Amino acid sequence: MPAFKTAVALSPRDQIPRLNLTHAYIEAKDPALTRDFLEETIQLAPNDPVAHVALADLLYDKDDLAGAVLHLEHGRQRTPAGSSQRPYLDLVAARVSRAEQAEQKLSARESSHFLVKFNGNEDYDTWTKVLDILEDAYRDIGQKLNYFPGKPITVVLHTKATFQGATGSPAWADGLYDGVLGRIQVPTQGALTDQAWLARVLRHEFVHALLHQCVEGSRVPTWLNEGLAMQLAGDNSWPDLDRVMKGDVALIPLSQLEGGWTGFPQNVATVAYLEGNSATAYLIERYGMGKVQDIIETLASHQPMAVAIKDRLLI
Ligand SMILES: [Zn+2]
Incomplete structure (x- = not known):
């Protein structure tokens, strides 16, 4: 970063050092990455998508949704359709634009x-x-x-x-x-x-x-994510799993409840929530909240759930 700064100082109108410094700031989440700084970069190198997206992020955090939509669109248009960044940018641009429409009068x-x-x-x-x-x-x-x-x-x-x-x-x-x-x-x-x-x-x-x-960027298995949300919400309205499990309700292995649930039909979703709640309640009761924190810490270092359980619970 200091070397890029020197390069920019030596050659302030040159796109390349400016973009290198900008990208380094973005990667490091450096506080020098201000709105003014990004606008200067965009003026000098208007076709770099990364600066537009970073500015959109900044504006979004300040709840300037219209500004975020504008720069996301600029970033999207400057990112080739076949690139690996494009699908995510498309998704974010669509979501922010929908939020902007829905929240105009709020x-x-x-x-x-x-x-x-x-x-x-x-x-x-x-x-x-x-x-x-x-x-x-x-x-x-x-x-x-x-x-x-x-x-x-x-x-x-x-x-x-x-x-x-x-x-x-x-x-x-x-x-x-x-x-x-x-x-x-x-x-x-x-x-x-x-x-x-x-x-x-x-x-x-x-x-x-x-x-x-x-x-940040890693994933908590959905059953644990929902289970903790239910346990810590102080939500006592959920029945114990074994009291619901009469008749022919099919249990789902927890390993199959680690991904998204939004596609589940309502009855499957109900079983999934009950299982996540029961498993998490057991985890807290048997091992304590400290161990749950340990598991989350392990997940945060990009380890899968199976490794987190084995390392922290020794089972
Ligand atoms: Zn939830």
């Missing part, structure tokens, strides 16, 4: 750890309650997982009517943590929203948000 309010977006006319009361619940979750769940997120988490309150269209979530979902967008989305009914339900859903999605930031 107001936003910040606390130190959250940015909450809501429909200003209807939902002011809900917004206040949501922040209380979230700040509680921040302290309580952060302590249990021994992890506190490094940057504010965005939470979007949709109306029940617009939730599915705005998020593309399956019909059975109560709330959603979108890992691509890094935000929690929840359907509310304004003043009619059931407070106990709201606390459960927000805490549940907050666990997903926390785990996502904590393992």
Whole structure:
């Protein structure tokens, strides 16, 4: 990085050293990567897709969705259709653009750890309650997982009517943590929203948000991810698996519940959630939260679940 900086100082109008320095900053997540810096790079080298995407990231974090959509589109157009980056860029561009459409009329309010977006006319009361619940979750769940997120988490309150269209979530979902967008989305009914339900859903999605930031780029198996969300949400509404397991319910091996569940039909999804909940409850009860933290730490270092279990639980 110091060498690239020197090169830029020696030859400030030359594209190559400027791009090298920019890419090095991006890789290192260097604080020098500011909006001004990226705009200067783009002026000098307008055809580099990476600078556009990095600027889109920055604008997205500041909740400037329109700006993010614009630069994602620039980045996408400058990335060849056959390249390995392109499918992910296409996905992100589509998601951000959908969020931008859905959230144009929403107001936003910040606390130190959250940015909450809501429909200003209807939902002011809900917004206040949501922040209380979230700040509680921040302290309580952060302590249990021994992890506190490094940057504010965005939470979007949709109306029940617009939730599915705005998020593309399956019909059975109560709330959603979108890992691509890094935000929690929840359907509310304004003043009619059931407070106990709201606390459960927000805490549940907050666990997903926390785990996502904590393992950054690696994956927590879905059964453990959902299991922890259910356990730490303080959600006692789920029956024990063995009490439901009467008749011909087919159990699914946990190893088959590590990937995504969104394609599951409702009855299979129910069994999957119950299994994830039971397995996680057993894990916490038998080995303790410290061991669960150890497993998550191992997963964060890009190890598969089987290795994490073997290394940390010795089974
Ligand atoms: Zn969940």
